[in-house]
Amino acid sequence: MVTRRCLIAGAMLAASLAFPAFAQNASIIVASTTSTENSGLFGHILPKFEAASGIKVKVVAVGTGQAIKLAQNGDADVLFVHHRPSEEKFVAESYGVKRFDVMYNDFVLVGPKSDPAKIKGMKDAQAAFAKIAEAKAVFASRGDDSGTHKKELGIWKGADVDVQAASGQWYRETGSGMGATLNTASGLGAYALSDRGTWLSFKNKGDLEILVEGDERLFNPYGVILVNPAKHAHVKAQEGQAFIDWLLSDAGQKAIGEYQINGLQLFFPNAEKMGS
Numbered sequence: 620m621v622t623r624r625c626l627i628a629g630a631m632l633a634a635s636l637a638f639p640a641f642a643q644n645a646s647i648i649v650a651s652t653t654s655t656e657n658s659g660l661f662g663h664i665l666p667k668f669e670a671a672s673g674i675k676v677k678v679v680a681v682g683t684g685q686a687i688k689l690a691q692n693g694d695a696d697v698l699f700v701h702h703r704p705s706e707e708k709f710v711a712e713s714y715g716v717k718r719f720d721v722m723y724n725d726f727v728l729v730g731p732k733s734d735p736a737k738i739k740g741m742k743d744a745q746a747a748f749a750k751i752a753e754a755k756a757v758f759a760s761r762g763d764d765s766g767t768h769k770k771e772l773g774i775w776k777g778a779d780v781d782v783q784a785a786s787g788q789w790y791r792e793t794g795s796g797m798g799a800t801l802n803t804a805s806g807l808g809a810y811a812l813s814d815r816g817t818w819l820s821f822k823n824k825g826d827l828e829i830l831v832e833g834d835e836r837l838f839n840p841y842g843v844i845l846v847n848p849a850k851h852a853h854v855k856a857q858e859g860q861a862f863i864d865w866l867l868s869d870a871g872q873k874a875i876g877e878y879q880i881n882g883l884q885l886f887f888p889n890a891e892k893m894g895s
Contacts, residue, residue, distance in 0.1 A: 638672045638861055646675040647858045650687075650695035652766060653796035655841070656680035658816035658885050664874045668865050674858050682765025682796070690714060690844075693851030696859035698844045701814075702766035706842045715844035721866050722875050722886040723840045726770060727818055728831035729801075730756075730810035738810075744834040749778040755789040757809035758782075761800045762792025766839075771812045774836060801827070814839055816885040840889070843867075866890070 655661055656678060665676050679689060683700040690698040691714045698715060700706060709715045728747055730738070736754040738747040751758055752775075760782070761768040775782050782790045791809065793800045797817040804811035805825035813821075818829070843863050848854040865871045872888035879885065 638674075639857065641673055641858060641861075643673075644675075645673060645855075645858050646677060647696040647855050647862060648677050648679060648694070649697045649699055649862070650679050650681070650689040651699040652683050652686060652701055653680050653798065654701065654767065654814040654817050655699065657796065657798045658814075658820045659880070660816065660875070660878055660886060663878045664871070667874050668862060668871070671870065672861055672865065674861060676862065680796075682761070682763040682768065684764030684769070690846050693846065693854065696846055696855045697862055698846060699841065700766055701839055701841045702769050703840055703842060705766075705769070706844060710844060713847055714850055716847050718842045718844050719863060719867055720889050720891065721841050721843050722872075722888050722890075723838065724815045724886050725832065725839050726767065726812055726837040727815050727829045728810065728812055728837075729804065729818060729827045730830045731808040731826045732828055733808070733826075734830060736810070739830045741831050742833050744774050744831055744836050745778040747831045748774050749780060751810055752778070752780040752782075752785070752789075755785075757789050757791060757807050759800050759804040759807060759809040759811045760790060760792045761797065762794050763796070765796075767797060767812060767814055770837075770839070774812070777836075819880045819883055819885055841886075 661678050669675055683702045686698060686700050687705055687709055689695050706718050710718050736751045736756040738750050741747045760771060786792060793803050797813055800811055801813060801821050802823055805823050805827050808826060843866055845859045845863055846854045848856040867890040872890055875886050875888045
């Protein structure tokens with residue numbers, strides 16, 4: 620029993636040494652996406668980080684474009700989003716220190732079971748989008764400059780469809796987050812592009828189901844970046860880096876991988892091993 624107590628004490632000590640001594644009310648602001656919030660991921664992983672570090676995390680969950688603007692303005696300490704070209708531009712322009720891979724999932728194209736565009740089972744997302752446009756079937760777009768919206772616009776472009784010309788007709792822009800857009804799609808019997816995590820956690824599916832998945836174009840990587848304190852001196856660099864380090868650590872990656880809904884994993888950790 621004594622040996623076991625010593626082992627437990629040693630493990631607790633090792634855990635306590637994983638982080639520097641932060642102020643009692645240490646906190647950071649993370650600018651992130653509605654998908655990480657709506658999926659319930661943050662509700663799962665943040666209590667684990669806060670217990671390990673003593674740092675409180677406030678998440679501002681908006682579209683990726685808006686999250687990047689918040690970080691550029693110095694209104695966040697950490698950026699955690701899912702549009703790699705925008706993330707790399709953010710770092711290249713010195714707003715961020717360095718981008719790290721954290722996790723990935725994928726996008727799915729959902730729509731009504733009646734499937735007026737006849738796309739169910741297709742593996743080519745661009746061809747499916749082209750059929751939706753040809754059928755003038757209602758499509759609910761986030762229209763909010765989020766990572767999901769950027770991905771969607773890229774697929775429309777690849778399919779040679781000018782959705783702006785169809786705006787307000789069969790193409791409906793909600794200007795809202797993923798959950799609200801799925802609610803709109805459910806109410807209208809419309810197609811929509813969703814990240815899988817939000818779709819799995821979405822309760823109001825109604826007549827919607829996944830119709831197209833598995834295209835490599837639908838891959839959805841997430842990255843995390845410390846906002847550059849050289850741009851904004853008030854950025855809590857030490858605390859923000861502690862959060863990033865935890866996300867990339869075995870403990871953080873394990874927490875991400877363990878998060879499930881109805882036995883289904885929502886996100887897949889893919890950080891490089893620390894020090895590699």
